[in-house]
Each structure stands twice: as C-alpha cells, then as structure tokens.
Amino acid sequence: MKVLLSWLNDFADFNGLAKTVDEVVVKLVDAANGLGLVVEGVERVGEGLDGVVAVKVIEIHPIDGADRIRRILVDGGTGSLEQIVCGAFNFKEGDFVPLARPGVTLPGNFAIAKRKMRGVESNGMLCSARELGLGSDYDGLMILKSDGIRPGDDLASTLGIDSDVIIDLAIEANRPDANCHMGVARELAVFFGIDFKLPEIADLSAIERRSMPSEYLVEGANSLRLAKFDITKIERDRKISNRLELAGMRSISPSVDISNYLMLEIGQPTHPFDGDKVPGARVMVRIAAEGEPLETLDGQMRKLKGRSDSSDRSYDLVIADTNGLGLSIAGVMGGQSSEIDETSKNMLLEVASFRSDLIAKTSKRLGLRSEASHRFERGVDPAIGDFAIARFAQLAGVLPEYVDVVETEIARVSIVLPTRYIAERLGMEIDLELVSAKLGLLGFEITYDGEAMTVVPPTNRPDVTIAADVVEEFARTFGYRNITRTKLSNNRVGKISPKQRRRREVVNYLVARGYYEAWTSTLLAPNDMALMGDPSTPIKVKNPMAVDESTLRRSLSAGLAKALVSNLNRREETVQLFEIGKVFSLPKSGDLLPRESERLAILALSKGDSAPFATYRDLASFFGFFDEVSCERIDNVDEVVASGFIGFHPGRSLVLRKGGIIVGVVGELNPYAVEDLTSLLPQGRVSYVEIDLEATLYEVAGSRRPLTPSIYPAADFDLSFEVASNVLAVDVESLIARSIAGYNPKVSLIDSYTGDSVKVLSRSLTFRVQVVSMDHTLTEAEIRSARINAIEAIHQSGLGKLRE
Amino acid sequence: MDLSQLSVVLSDISNEFDQRMVEATTLAGIDQLKSDFVGKKGKVALLYRQLGQIEAPLRPSAGELINGVRDRIEATIDDLYPRIRLAERQTFLANDVNDPTSEVKTSNTGSGRIHPVTRTRIELEDIFVGMGFSVEEGPEAESEWYNFEALNIPKFHPARDGQDSFYLDLDGEDQVVLRTHTSPVQIRVMQSQTPPIYAVMPGRVYRRDTADARHTIGFHQIEGLVVDRGITFGHLASTIETFTKAYFGPDVNARLRPAYFPFTEPSAEFEVTCTICRGEGCRTCSGTGWIELGGCGMVHPNVLRAAGLDPEVFSGFAFGFGIDRLTQMRDEIADMRILTENDLRYMRTI
Structure with a gap:
C-alpha cells in the first residue's frame, strides 16, 4: 500500500x-x-515542477511526412500562441495540458530545450503524468480538469501539489x-511517542437517523448504513484527487473520489450508488440466488453462488434494491445498473460491514479482486460506519439528508491470559506497565485481576483473538531487536538417521566413481512414461502450469534419458549420471496419498560395451545387500513394468528381487524407448540401474561386516563349465560359493567363451575358486574335496556341466 | 719373492689403482675396479696366494703389507661409492625432463560431482546436527489437511494465494497437493514423537508460480522445529543468530522483523547481512544491506493442537528457508534453471 x-x-x-x-x-x-x-x-x-504551466490547446496540425508527431499551438497566457511538437494523440483542441518550456528541468534531471523535429521548431514539451513524476500514467498527455484554470497558471499550484x-x-x-x-x-x-489525532469530521447530530428493518441484513452482513448526499453541491478538491493519483488510484469524479479517499484514509470501503437509480433510495443485503447473474462495473457478467443450506458457509452476498433486484456484489464490486455517472444528482453512500471469510471466498471464486475486497477479506473495523459517514460529509463539505442504519451488535473479544504469559513466551522479564502503555495507545483495553490480565482488542484489530496475538502485538511495539536472546539449553545430541547416513554414502560412492548427481523433473509430459514402456495411466496434476509438467513420474528413467540426450546433443561423449528421487504411483486402496518411494537410478553411456552389472554388483556388495537380492533374467516384462520399473532393454537387463518382491532392474536402457522419448537413438550402450532404496540400500540389517583374513595360506583351482545360453554366470558363481561355504570361498569369473568348439551347450564359463581355512593349512585332500563338492553342486542343479 | 719385491709389486698395484680410480666415474666402473683389485680373483687376492713363496718367518709381515694395501683400496672404494651414486642420480634427474602438461587426456571420467543443492542441504543438516537437531523427512504428495488446515491455513485464507498448489487428480475424500512447503513434516513429526522435539526437515516442494525466467520444476526448503516446555521467542532469536554465524561466518548478522505467517504467532521474517556487499548496500539487497532469507516464529497454538499437543504445556518455534536460494547466493547463480538442466559442462565445474 x-x-x-x-x-x-x-x-x-x-x-x-x-x-x-x-x-x-x-x-x-x-x-x-x-x-x-x-x-x-x-x-x-x-519536485521539479517549477516553471511547468497549464496551457490550452488551440490548434492541432499534422506535420508533412510524419505520422507520429504533430504541431500543436497552445495558449500559455503570454498573449501569443506557442508552437510545440508533440507525439501524443490523446487530447483535442480546448484541452488543458501541462507545458514545460525550454529551461525547465523535469524530475529525473531532464532538461527541456528548444529543438527542431522534421524542421518544425518545438518550444518546450507537453507532458504526461509520468514525465512530471505525478503518477505512472504515460499513455498520453496529462489532461487537466478545465474548471477554474487559466492559460499560464502554475501547474503545481493549480493541482495543489506540494512536494511529497x-x-x-x-x-x-x-x-x-x-x-x-x-x-x-x-x-x-x-x-x-508523539500525539495522534483523528481527522476532522462533520457534526451529524442534527441529521435525521432512521432505522432500517432487520431483514435488510443476512448472515454474514453485520451492518449497513445509507447516507444520501446531494452531489451537485460537492466541489472538486484538488488535494483529494491529487493524493488519490499519488497513491495509485485514478481520479474519477468529486463524489467517487471522496469515497476512495475515505478508504485510503480510514480503511472503510464505501460504495456510492446513483440515488435516483435505486427505487426508494434504499438497498439491502441478501444472499445471492444460485447462478444469479450480475453485471459488474467493469462490464463483465458475473455468475453468483447461492447458499445450499444453513450449514453452507460459502456463498455470495448481494446488495439489492428493496424489490430484491441485485445491484452490486457486496464488498467486492459495484454493478453497472446503479453506477454513478456525470449526470447523477443524488448519491446513496453505502457503508457496510461484512464477514471477512465470505468476501474472501466470493473474491476468489469470481477471480475478482478490488481495493474494497482486499480490505474486507482481511477485516474492516466494524465500528467505524458512523465515523466514515461523518468524515465523508466533512470532506465533501455537504451534509447528508439522512442516515439509514441497520446493524447487529459488534462482538468484542476478551482475551484472558496469565500476567506472566508475555514474559514466559518472550523469555524475559516484562514490565506490565509498559505493556499497558504500549498496547493502550493502540486502543487495546487492558485490566488486571490478580494473576490474570484481560485484553480487549480494538475493533480495528479483528486479527487479535488469542493470547499469542497479544504477545506478538507487544513484541512488535517493544521491538524484536530488544528481546533478550537465550541459548537453547537442550542436552540433546543431534544426529542424522541411519537411512540419511546411507544416502550420503551412496552419493559419495557414486561421485567417487565418476557419476554426476542429476535433478530431473518430478513432473512429466502425459506421454513420457508411456513412451518409456509404461501402459498404466499416470497420476495427473489437475491444474498444471504446462502440459510438459502435468503428470507424476513413476520411474526416474524418463528424466535421466532426457538428461542423457540433452548432453549428447551438446557433444558430450561420456555421460555418467545418477539421481536419488521420489516416484509416485496410485494410492493403495483406502489410502489417500499416492504411493511414494525413493529410488536410485544410475545411467552411464560409453562407447563400446559398458558393464552395468559390475557397477551394480560393486554398489550392492559395497553396501551389503547383494546376498539378499537375487538377479534373474526377465521372463515376464509386464510383471516388471507393473512394479514401476520401465524403460529397460528386455534382453540385456535383470530383474532384482528380494523376498519375491521386485526391487529394481539392472542392465541397459531400451534404446528405442530413448529414441521414442527424445527423438535420438543413442549410439553406444546405455547402462542403467534403478533400485528401490527403502527395500535395498536403506535396509541396514543386511549391512556388510568386515572379515578378519585367515593367517593360513589359501589355495585355488579353476573350474570350467559348459552352460546353456540362458544361464546367468552369477547364479553359477553363487552356487559354487554356497556349496563350499565352509572353505571361506572367493569365486570369480575369469573367462566367458562362446564358440563352435562348445558343442552341446552354448557357453563356457571359467571360475577361479580360492579356498582357505581359518585354523589350519588346507590339505591336498581337503582342496580336492572342495573341488568335487563344487562340481557336484553344479551338476545336480543342472546349471552346467564340467568341461574335462 | 722377498719383502722388498713384494713392496714393489704392492706399490705398483697401488699406483695402478690410483690411476684407474680417477677414470672410474660410474658405479659400474667402481664395481669393475673393486672386482679387479679386491675381488676374489683380483690382483690383491692373487698376492695372498703367492704368500707361500715367501719364507715362513716373513709371512706375517708380508700379510700385513698386503692387508694394508687391501684396506686402503677397500676404504677408498667405500668412500667413493656413495659420491659416485649421488652424482649419477643427479645427472639422471637433471636430464630426465618432461612437460607434465603435455600429456594427452584420454578420458574425462574420474570423479563425478554432487549436485550443488545436495551439497547445500548436507552443509545445513550438519550445522543443525551440530546444534542438537535431528533430520526428519516426509512425503512430497500431501493431503490439504497436512499442507494447509493443520498449519492454521483454512480454505480461502489469503495466505493460500501466495502458495498456489498443484492438485493431484485422485479420487480420495480430501484433496492431495504436491506440498507447497516442508511445514507439513512438522505436523507429522509432532504426531509421531513426543516432545522434546528438535528437528530440521529438508525437502523438495512445489509451487504453481508464474512461468517466468526463474521458474523451476520445484525447489527445496529446510524447516526447523523445536517443541519443548518453556521454549521462548528469545530461544528462537538466539537459534537463528547461532545458525547464521555458523553457516555464513562471523561477519554476517541476522535480524528479525515482524511478519505474518498463519502457522506462527508471533511471527518474524529473518534477514541476514547481504553477502555480496557485506551490509554496505548494493543492487542485490536493493541498497538495504540485508537479504531476506526466511520466515520464523513461535508455533501457533492451533498448529500444536492440530498435531495433538497441548499448547498450555508445550511451546515451540519453527523456521524455514530455501536451500536453492542459499545455493544461488553461494555460487552466485544468475539463472536458477541451470540447477535442473543436468548440463555436464556446468556440472563438471561444481
């Protein structure tokens, strides 16, 4: 404001x-x-208006070859016409406008000099309000009201402007x-601590004051006053229109200006009706009918909301004539039909008080905000009606013919609080006399009764309703900076949770391995998930900002695929990204909130074959959940997609399960999904891992524990198996390890070979097995037996056959 | 052979050694020298074998004569060896010159980078952990009740205007929004824990702001909550000041000025000394010397009640501010959209 x-x-x-x-x-x-x-x-x-004068436009001439400037002859009271070149078109002959002559310096240190434009001499500049620092209007020249002005009058004194x-x-x-x-x-x-005085008001004690029927009010309207003024007697007051303009409102007519001035001065919005357009010069407040149309001052037809039953606390209030015809939307905006205009003679000034929440709802529902609604929805002093009318009369210099009133009793709040309350909440000793003094000056009534104090806030402070509000009022006037600081004396130890610690470790782990942390959008285009292979309907945002941000992601894959491609388009050759973020799917039945889970996704593109499984295995074994999660070839793509993991290459990815539940995928992104999403088919393989963090890394129970190495020498032997093409090396590897668990085995794949020489089965896998005992040196017999156990376990499982 | 002959031979050997020693400038030369004179088949060893030709009574004296020469040669070599080694190393290093910057970089992997917002979040968490706070989290999709009503923001409250929310298209009884602030986590923490509560709550939030140059796909806040018996505004002010010094350093001050938030009463806006001009006044701080950082206040009794706590027993304070905003201040980011563009050219410089 x-x-x-x-x-x-x-x-x-x-x-x-x-x-x-x-x-x-x-x-x-x-x-x-x-x-x-x-x-x-x-x-x-x-400031800087010295020398600016009001002049009368006498003649307007075009300039040859120029369509944006014209030659203007003005009467500046000097006895001869002055010629000015002007680029504004909003005025006509006979208008009074401001002229800055050569030698004048306008606000902003803008010096005016004689100049020639298109060969025509210009003896100064005709000015807009903005150029004069008198407002923001720069659509054209500032047109002065002509009454009482003579050509050549000093502008500042004409407008009644002092510097401000x-x-x-x-x-x-x-x-x-x-x-x-x-x-x-x-x-x-x-x-x-200086004296405050109320503005002067007219004495209305002799004015007839009539009661209106209580039916003129409805629930939500607390008071209604009508004062009838003969507005033909109201003279223009330049101080009023000038102040309105400076405060950002347009000057319209003397009576409307006073109504607006009153609002800016004492906070009470009022509405001036044309008294002759309202039958019987009486209006009332009623509840709108459902769907009732009303044309507001801005020429728009508005549809209003009625009240369904007495429990409905959201409805529009209408100011209607006594026949019930709607004239304006209470507290928000006046209507066309009863608008005051230049021909109006009588004004019916409506001064009312409404329940703030109703006005807020109406204003929001209609998308209609006005200076009045802005004030009503925050709360206008309900006790100020008579004062407002008397002040209006004072400003107008005209007394009302009568004042009609209907009102309900103003509810006053009494807040009872312990006398120690303010001190306890602020944390310092507070002198109660100081409280009374500070708040008393703001109109709060304070009484003490033993250990309790009662505070009655003034009627202009509807926001103060509870003890905490009183604390703030005092603290504010006392000054926040003067409140004694007290260190917290908690002896608590701060800590991040094991999960948060784990999240940081994951981030550090991936960063150390060359991955960059990405932040991709939670909100995606409607089709993004479908393009990545998800047939389900995504959760939609009802009111998106843009269609590209209108659905919730179910997987991190689309965001990272886009990030990959935007980097490829910037000619990046090696892209390694990861993201930790929430994904969303429909609520479980009976739940309100969507299912939300935290995922980790890792993406790497490199020329040639990349090794996503190695990345995953390192991560998983580093964080100790590898043994609890099984890796399987994907034999049912739909099942994996249904669990919220999408975008993977079906032939080069594994599904991760824990206790039967799918907790992630590891492998590669489906290059065609990436192409469909981004219109770019990535060259090279895009390795991709996406896992549910709650189900894996955050499960601290499965944490890896360090082992003390044996002090005895280890022995090793190699085993080569022929396996079917669908057998996973990791399955063979883990079965070997399980079958000889007593030997503390370390099994690693050292060769994988597919070729003609492997006849029966299609692949050959060679593992190096290292065994060791914790308490003795293994004998030849023990090592042999370990080897045999491992081979038999593989043979029995049917996974493969030893190559002799 | 008698002793005088022996002396002549020894003297010849000795002279020869002296001559060859001068020529031996490498370790290999020294080794050769050692082998030629005092090695198993060296000239001195040969003399020992000829001791038998000397009369028995004279042999000890002859042995001593040989020993003397041998000792001198060995001592000379032992003395010479380290000096030659040093010289040789120096010569090598002096000639072993390369331009270390001339190596062709074959890979741009190496270490990655943490996202700058994550970095700020961790810094903030660590500071608050140091002040005795725990770190709590909550869902990003929230019911209107948690996001608004429980925080004393009823429907149509003017405060909702500033936090235009994304509504989700779901069938539930209550509306679900993408949380517009981290404050709903306060309610969840108060519901699930009994005071004393000392917690900060970082997280991603979403607002339906006007799409302009600064529009990003969500942003991050951190929220603090203390609920205990006897918590005062003095505690709040002190905590804000302690945090400010810890995060920004001793030259940056905090100040509180009255403000309005529905969920706190009394409420305050907190400002810190402008980090660009250090309080002198500049464009960033509109000449005031202060930058608005966040909001804070004493938890409103209605909020405590909504979370099931008795405001007669417990009091508390809360504060909140933007993590991205702090990141922007630290890194002097002109356009916040860089944070979500995942542009490796930028990320490598983080």
Whole structure:
C-alpha cells in the first residue's frame, strides 16, 4: 500500500521528528520495517515542477511526412500562441495540458530545450503524468480538469501539489488496520511517542437517523448504513484527487473520489450508488440466488453462488434494491445498473460491514479482486460506519439528508491470559506497565485481576483473538531487536538417521566413481512414461502450469534419458549420471496419498560395451545387500513394468528381487524407448540401474561386516563349465560359493567363451575358486574335496556341466 | 719373492689403482675396479696366494703389507661409492625432463560431482546436527489437511494465494497437493514423537508460480522445529543468530522483523547481512544491506493442537528457508534453471 508523507502528517507531526524531509523518511522507514510494515520503495514526487504551466490547446496540425508527431499551438497566457511538437494523440483542441518550456528541468534531471523535429521548431514539451513524476500514467498527455484554470497558471499550484514522499508498504494479511493512512500513522505515532489525532469530521447530530428493518441484513452482513448526499453541491478538491493519483488510484469524479479517499484514509470501503437509480433510495443485503447473474462495473457478467443450506458457509452476498433486484456484489464490486455517472444528482453512500471469510471466498471464486475486497477479506473495523459517514460529509463539505442504519451488535473479544504469559513466551522479564502503555495507545483495553490480565482488542484489530496475538502485538511495539536472546539449553545430541547416513554414502560412492548427481523433473509430459514402456495411466496434476509438467513420474528413467540426450546433443561423449528421487504411483486402496518411494537410478553411456552389472554388483556388495537380492533374467516384462520399473532393454537387463518382491532392474536402457522419448537413438550402450532404496540400500540389517583374513595360506583351482545360453554366470558363481561355504570361498569369473568348439551347450564359463581355512593349512585332500563338492553342486542343479 | 719385491709389486698395484680410480666415474666402473683389485680373483687376492713363496718367518709381515694395501683400496672404494651414486642420480634427474602438461587426456571420467543443492542441504543438516537437531523427512504428495488446515491455513485464507498448489487428480475424500512447503513434516513429526522435539526437515516442494525466467520444476526448503516446555521467542532469536554465524561466518548478522505467517504467532521474517556487499548496500539487497532469507516464529497454538499437543504445556518455534536460494547466493547463480538442466559442462565445474 502506498502512503503519502503529507497524508500521514495529517494524523501526527512526523515532520517534527527531524530537520529535513530526508531524515524524516529515514526514521519512518526504519520504524515501519521494525513494526512489520515492510517498506518496499520510497519515491519523492512533486519536485521539479517549477516553471511547468497549464496551457490550452488551440490548434492541432499534422506535420508533412510524419505520422507520429504533430504541431500543436497552445495558449500559455503570454498573449501569443506557442508552437510545440508533440507525439501524443490523446487530447483535442480546448484541452488543458501541462507545458514545460525550454529551461525547465523535469524530475529525473531532464532538461527541456528548444529543438527542431522534421524542421518544425518545438518550444518546450507537453507532458504526461509520468514525465512530471505525478503518477505512472504515460499513455498520453496529462489532461487537466478545465474548471477554474487559466492559460499560464502554475501547474503545481493549480493541482495543489506540494512536494511529497510516497512510501510503498507491504501490509501483511493479519494487519487489516494498516491498510489505511490512519492505521499506519497510529502505529508510527505510538512508536515515536508523539500525539495522534483523528481527522476532522462533520457534526451529524442534527441529521435525521432512521432505522432500517432487520431483514435488510443476512448472515454474514453485520451492518449497513445509507447516507444520501446531494452531489451537485460537492466541489472538486484538488488535494483529494491529487493524493488519490499519488497513491495509485485514478481520479474519477468529486463524489467517487471522496469515497476512495475515505478508504485510503480510514480503511472503510464505501460504495456510492446513483440515488435516483435505486427505487426508494434504499438497498439491502441478501444472499445471492444460485447462478444469479450480475453485471459488474467493469462490464463483465458475473455468475453468483447461492447458499445450499444453513450449514453452507460459502456463498455470495448481494446488495439489492428493496424489490430484491441485485445491484452490486457486496464488498467486492459495484454493478453497472446503479453506477454513478456525470449526470447523477443524488448519491446513496453505502457503508457496510461484512464477514471477512465470505468476501474472501466470493473474491476468489469470481477471480475478482478490488481495493474494497482486499480490505474486507482481511477485516474492516466494524465500528467505524458512523465515523466514515461523518468524515465523508466533512470532506465533501455537504451534509447528508439522512442516515439509514441497520446493524447487529459488534462482538468484542476478551482475551484472558496469565500476567506472566508475555514474559514466559518472550523469555524475559516484562514490565506490565509498559505493556499497558504500549498496547493502550493502540486502543487495546487492558485490566488486571490478580494473576490474570484481560485484553480487549480494538475493533480495528479483528486479527487479535488469542493470547499469542497479544504477545506478538507487544513484541512488535517493544521491538524484536530488544528481546533478550537465550541459548537453547537442550542436552540433546543431534544426529542424522541411519537411512540419511546411507544416502550420503551412496552419493559419495557414486561421485567417487565418476557419476554426476542429476535433478530431473518430478513432473512429466502425459506421454513420457508411456513412451518409456509404461501402459498404466499416470497420476495427473489437475491444474498444471504446462502440459510438459502435468503428470507424476513413476520411474526416474524418463528424466535421466532426457538428461542423457540433452548432453549428447551438446557433444558430450561420456555421460555418467545418477539421481536419488521420489516416484509416485496410485494410492493403495483406502489410502489417500499416492504411493511414494525413493529410488536410485544410475545411467552411464560409453562407447563400446559398458558393464552395468559390475557397477551394480560393486554398489550392492559395497553396501551389503547383494546376498539378499537375487538377479534373474526377465521372463515376464509386464510383471516388471507393473512394479514401476520401465524403460529397460528386455534382453540385456535383470530383474532384482528380494523376498519375491521386485526391487529394481539392472542392465541397459531400451534404446528405442530413448529414441521414442527424445527423438535420438543413442549410439553406444546405455547402462542403467534403478533400485528401490527403502527395500535395498536403506535396509541396514543386511549391512556388510568386515572379515578378519585367515593367517593360513589359501589355495585355488579353476573350474570350467559348459552352460546353456540362458544361464546367468552369477547364479553359477553363487552356487559354487554356497556349496563350499565352509572353505571361506572367493569365486570369480575369469573367462566367458562362446564358440563352435562348445558343442552341446552354448557357453563356457571359467571360475577361479580360492579356498582357505581359518585354523589350519588346507590339505591336498581337503582342496580336492572342495573341488568335487563344487562340481557336484553344479551338476545336480543342472546349471552346467564340467568341461574335462 | 722377498719383502722388498713384494713392496714393489704392492706399490705398483697401488699406483695402478690410483690411476684407474680417477677414470672410474660410474658405479659400474667402481664395481669393475673393486672386482679387479679386491675381488676374489683380483690382483690383491692373487698376492695372498703367492704368500707361500715367501719364507715362513716373513709371512706375517708380508700379510700385513698386503692387508694394508687391501684396506686402503677397500676404504677408498667405500668412500667413493656413495659420491659416485649421488652424482649419477643427479645427472639422471637433471636430464630426465618432461612437460607434465603435455600429456594427452584420454578420458574425462574420474570423479563425478554432487549436485550443488545436495551439497547445500548436507552443509545445513550438519550445522543443525551440530546444534542438537535431528533430520526428519516426509512425503512430497500431501493431503490439504497436512499442507494447509493443520498449519492454521483454512480454505480461502489469503495466505493460500501466495502458495498456489498443484492438485493431484485422485479420487480420495480430501484433496492431495504436491506440498507447497516442508511445514507439513512438522505436523507429522509432532504426531509421531513426543516432545522434546528438535528437528530440521529438508525437502523438495512445489509451487504453481508464474512461468517466468526463474521458474523451476520445484525447489527445496529446510524447516526447523523445536517443541519443548518453556521454549521462548528469545530461544528462537538466539537459534537463528547461532545458525547464521555458523553457516555464513562471523561477519554476517541476522535480524528479525515482524511478519505474518498463519502457522506462527508471533511471527518474524529473518534477514541476514547481504553477502555480496557485506551490509554496505548494493543492487542485490536493493541498497538495504540485508537479504531476506526466511520466515520464523513461535508455533501457533492451533498448529500444536492440530498435531495433538497441548499448547498450555508445550511451546515451540519453527523456521524455514530455501536451500536453492542459499545455493544461488553461494555460487552466485544468475539463472536458477541451470540447477535442473543436468548440463555436464556446468556440472563438471561444481
């Protein structure tokens, strides 16, 4: 919200805080920040207007060969017309506009000089509001209201402009009181300990005050006041329209301007109806009918929401005439039919108070935000109605003919808290007199009764409802910086969990092996998972930002495949990436939240054959889950896909199972899936591992433990088996190891051969087996027996046949 | 042969040795010299064999004469050997010259890199662990109740405007959103643990921000929660200041100013000394010397109640800020999208 220093000075003498305006501004900015009214910008205005005059446009001529500038003759009160070249087109002959003559320096140190454009001499510049530092409008020239202006009048005095300072404040949602100059000034005055005075109001004691029927209010509307004014008597007040413009609102007409001025000054939005367009000059509040149409001031037709039953706490309120015809959307925006215009003679000023949550819901539902709804949804002081009308009358210089009122009792909150409460919550001793003094000045009523204190917040602070709010109010005015700091005295030992430790180890392990950690999108295009081979319907986002980010990933494969290809397109030749992240699938029946699991994916592309299984085996044996997880050839692709692992090459990948459950895949990415997803068929093999971390690496129970080596010499022997093409070397290897477990065996594949010489079965695998005893040197007989046991185990399993 | 003849022979041998010694400049030459004179078949050994030709009474004296020469030769060689070895090594090293940078790089693997956001997260976790906090986690898809209602943000609350959420298309009773902040983890921690609670909660969050130059696919926050008996605003302020010094260093200060968050009361925005200008005022901090880092406050009684804790018994504070934002400050990242582009040219420089 933009506040003007001059306006704040109406309430308290802030100019008296320091010698210069600059010093005053520094003090105010610092104070406002400390009070939680955050200053987002400070702008000086109305400076550099010296020498700018109001002139009357007499003639407008085109310039040959130029279609963006024209030659203008103006009357500047000098007795002869002055010629100006101007690029604006928003004015006509007879308009009054500002002229900066040569020699004038405009805001921003912009010096005006005589110049020639297209051979035509220009004796100065006709100005927009922005060029004069008087607003943000730069659509064209600033058109001055013609009443009472004479050509040549000084612009600053014509507009009633003194130099001013605009302070832009960010007002938090819990500070409805600070959405007006009065509220901001009160806060600052209390902070500086200077006198605060309310603005002058007209004396309405002689004005007829009539009651309206209670049916004029419905649930959600707390009060309604109507004041009828003869607006033909209201004169333009340049100070008002000028301040409105500086505060960011357009000046419209004297009566509408006062309505808006009142809102910015004391925070009460009011709505001016054309009194002659409202039958009987009476309006009421009612609940909208379901689907009721209403055309708002902006010319849009709005469809309103009714109330289904008495428990429905979300419905629109309408201001209607006494026949029930809807005129405006309560608290949000006025309607077309009753809009005040240039021909209006009578104004019916509606001053009402609504329940904030209803206005918030209406505003959000209609996507319609106005200065009024912004204030109502945060909470407007419900006790300010009469004051608002009296202030309106004062500003208008016209008394209302009558005031009609219907209102409900204003509920006041009493907060009872132990007298020690504030001290205990802040953690320091607090003088209760200081509490009373600080909060008292803000309008809080505080009484003490033994160990309890009762706080009744002022009506403009609907946000203060509980003891914690009172603590904040005091802390804020006391100054957060003045609160004593106390070190936490916990004797707790901080720790990351075993799972978190394990995650860090995995990251370090992969980084040390040359992998880069990626962060790919959780949100994918609708088809991404399908292109990677997943036939199931992904979880959709109802309101995506872009179609490319509209479904939740079920696997990390698509993201990493995209990352791979974008790197290939950048001519990277070796790509090694990994990612740890969440994947999502439909909730288990009866659950609300999707199933979410943490996965690790490792991708490597290199020219030539890569060795994904080695990567996986190193990782798995390093982290000690290799023995608990079986690796099998994929014989049922659908089953693996159904478990959420997709994108793999079916002939060159293994499925990982633990206790029958699929916990991952290891092998290669399906190059055609990558091509379908990215339009690029990667050259070379893309090795890929994706595993469920909770089921594998985070299972600390299976952790590897270090072994003490034997002090006795080891012996080794080689075994070659002929195996079928579908037999996995790792299965043979682990069976050998299991069959001679008592010999502390170490089995490694040293040769794999496929060729013509292997007749019956298609492959030959050679393993080197090392055996050792922990308590003696193995005898020849023992070694022989180990060898025989291993061979027999393989023969019995049918996995292979020893090559003699 | 008599003693005088022997002396002449010895003197000849000795002279010859001296001459050849001068010529022996390599270790191989020394070895040859040693073998020629004092080796098993060397000239001196041969003399010992001729001792029999000398009269018996004179033999001891003859032996001594030979011993003297042998000892001198051996001592000379022992003395010479290390000097020659040193010289030889020096000569080799002096000539063994190469340009170490001239090796052709054959592979660009080697070590990889941790993601910069992960790096920041770990730094933060470690600092808070050092301050006695545990590290907690929660789901990224959350019910509206955990993400909003339990945190004292009812429907239509103005505070929801700033946190526009992605809604998931599911059939459940309650709506499910991608969490807009890590705060729902606070509720889960309070529900599953009994105070004292000292925890930080890092994680990925999602907001439906306007798609502009700074739009990224989610971002990361870290959230802190302390719930215990007698926790005060003074504790909060002190914790924020301790963290600031620990993370940014002794020159960076923290300050709190009043703010509004539905889930805390009193609430504060916390700012730290601008790390670019060190408080002087610059473009990054809009001339204020301070950078807004996050929000904090005393846990709202409604939030404690929603999580099943009695606000009359327990009090607490919470704080939260952006991990990506800290990463951006540390690495001076101009465009945050680089963090999700997985561009190896960038990643190699991390």
